[in-house]
Amino acid sequence: MPTYIVLIGPPGVGKGTQAKIISEETGLPHISSGDLFRENIKNKTDLGLLAETYINKGELVPDNLTISMIRERLKATDCVNGALLDGFPRTPNQAEELEKLLVQFHGRVNHVPYISASSETLIERLGGRLTCRAQGHVYHSKYNPPKVEGKCNLDGSDLYIRDDDKVETIQRRIQVYFDQTSPLIEYYHKRGLLEEINGARSIEEVSTEILKLIGTRQA
Numbered sequence: 001m002p003t004y005i006v007l008i009g010p011p012g013v014g015k016g017t018q019a020k021i022i023s024e025e026t027g028l029p030h031i032s033s034g035d036l037f038r039e040n041i042k043n044k045t046d047l048g049l050l051a052e053t054y055i056n057k058g059e060l061v062p063d064n065l066t067i068s069m070i071r072e073r074l075k076a077t078d079c080v081n082g083a084l085l086d087g088f089p090r091t092p093n094q095a096e097e098l099e100k101l102l103v104q105f106h107g108r109v110n111h112v113p114y115i116s117a118s119s120e121t122l123i124e125r126l127g128g129r130l131t132c133r134a135q136g137h138v139y140h141s142k143y144n145p146p147k148v149e150g151k152c153n154l155d156g157s158d159l160y161i162r163d164d165d166k167v168e169t170i171q172r173r174i175q176v177y178f179d180q181t182s183p184l185i186e187y188y189h190k191r192g193l194l195e196e197i198n199g200a201r202s203i204e205e206v207s208t209e210i211l212k213l214i215g216t217r218q219a
């Protein structure tokens with residue numbers, strides 16, 4: 001049976017960073033809806049051009065576009081043993097669609113680690129976020145600075161501030177999260193799948209706890 005992990009948390013909580021660690025430890029491919037959209041935008045696909053208009057305002061991309069993009073990604077051969085989903089689902093409707101989709105792959109959502117943090121922590125973290133242009137590796141000017149200023153430690157490419165990490169958009173993204181994504185927490189809580197983790201700690205403390213609860217590391 002494949003294993004599907006849905007990583008939930010507000011923007012800026014360190015979801016992307018944690019997802020990369022968990023993916024390496026478990027061997028499950030890291031599927032980030034945000035990264036998939038950014039790839040489409042970079043390649044100027046029809047989906048990318050459409051999605052960009054929503055993303056740059058901090059709004060959610062409509063469900064039909066998002067769900068079909070994820071469906072295609074989950075069909076890929078590297079997902080035979082499951083996947084680690086980051087940024088999808090973001091609404092209860094997307095979660096219902098995911099349930100239906102996973103039935104087709106003879107699986108279900110097995111774990112939903114929820115990394116939480118206060119809005120103050122989120123604003124501070126997003127404000128300093130730097131992203132690598134080549135592969136989307138993330139840094140923070142204060143909490144996780146690169147070894148060489150402006151360059152990615154892993155591939156040497158330039159670091160930049162994502163358009164949606166600019167101050168005006170950050171506020172909107174956090175608002176959108178509380179309005180539209182918090183119901184997802186309730187959705188998974190009701191199904192007994194939600195496992196809350198305090199995200200206001202070091203990267204390593206958070207990843208150790210997530211790996212413990214998904215059963216990769218012994219307590």
Ligand code: AMP
Pocket residue numbers: 011033034035037054055056058059060061062066086087088089090094164173
């Ligand atoms: P992220 O990298 O996860 O912060 O996503 C960046 C942006 O992509 C979000 O602010 C949304 O505009 C869009 N996006 C990512 N995932 C989804 C999703 N599951 N549903 C709708 N929009 C999404």
